[in-house]
Amino acid sequence: MDALIILSVLLFWLFFSLTIRHYNRYLDEKRGLISHIADTVQDGYLGTSRKRKKNSKLTEKIFTYSDDFADLGKRINFFSENKEIEDLLRRAGRPYNFTLDRFQGLKIWLAVTLFFASLIFLILGFPLAQFGPILLPVLGFLAPVFWLKKTAKKRQEELRQDLPDFLDTVSTSLQAGVSLDQTLREVIRYFDGPLHEEFSRFNHEIELGVPREMAYRGLLERNDTKEFQGLIKSLIQGLKLGVPIATTFKVQAEDMRQFREEKIKEIAAKASPKVTMVTTFVVAPVSLLIIAGLMILNMIYGDNSLGSLFQ
Secondary structure (H helix, E strand, O other): HHHHHHHHHHHHHHHHHHHHHHHHHHHHHHHHHHHHHHOOOHHHHHHHHHHHOOOOHHHHHHHHHHOOOHHHHHOOOOOOOOOHHHHEEEEHHHHOOOOOHHHHHHHHHHHHHHHHHHHHHHOOOOOOOOEEEEEHHHHHHHHHHHHHHHHHHHHHHHHHHHHHHHHHHHHHHHHHOOOOHHHHHHHHOOOHHHHHHHHHHHHHHHHOOOOOHHHHHHHHHHOOOOHHHHHHHHHHHHHOOOHHHHHHHHHHHHHHHHHHHHHHHHHHHHHHHHHHHHHHHHHHHHHHHHHHHHHHHHHHOOOOHHHHHHO
């Protein structure tokens, strides 16, 4: 009997030790998997929960109510055709995880909410409240569309500005013999914003088995920056013709820097007439008015003023 008890105790501690060991191994593998996902998966996939935490509860409720107006918003699509909004959402990186239905519903929700708010202002007697029932709903309907267009344009501009430095870094790594996928995975760690998001998603699609050409075309659909599209089209052509990728990146980086210099010169050339116009119609008249005013004051109140002639 004593031997059976001792054997049971020994077996208990043996299995307990094995359990602890395998549990620690499980935790190590879990940490490694999380680290791997953080390196390869698009920032938007992992950032969903973080972004939602940043959003206030009020914002989440507004978005939830907007879903109820989605069908109506897709029908009432003045200045916001469904295809146009979908393209803008892709180019803007889907801020706040917007879908087409939710965004179209948000327009209607804001228009309805501001309409009732304008009625309250009218009842309370606010100044100019009589224009509210017309202007505020229109503002609520159009404001999200203008905001989305501005966001998409800003994101594409950020992508264009970061692209030359990104290409130089990738080209250097490729010339050192590193594969394209490994290079992109390492380089995007040092870049933020849309460039990081787009190539993180590209890497994620490649790892999931999406054909490389299809993943490239996905980048083209999500971005309309001329320089970025030129790069991706060159990569697609190089993939078909067998052109070395390192050469493609190097040539594209040089072309983009030259294009940026020409763009800066063009902006400077356009700014010169504007400066001349401001000088002609603002600075010069104001200067003349100041001089004329001083002369008039001197004629009235000076030592040799007109009043002293009659004294």
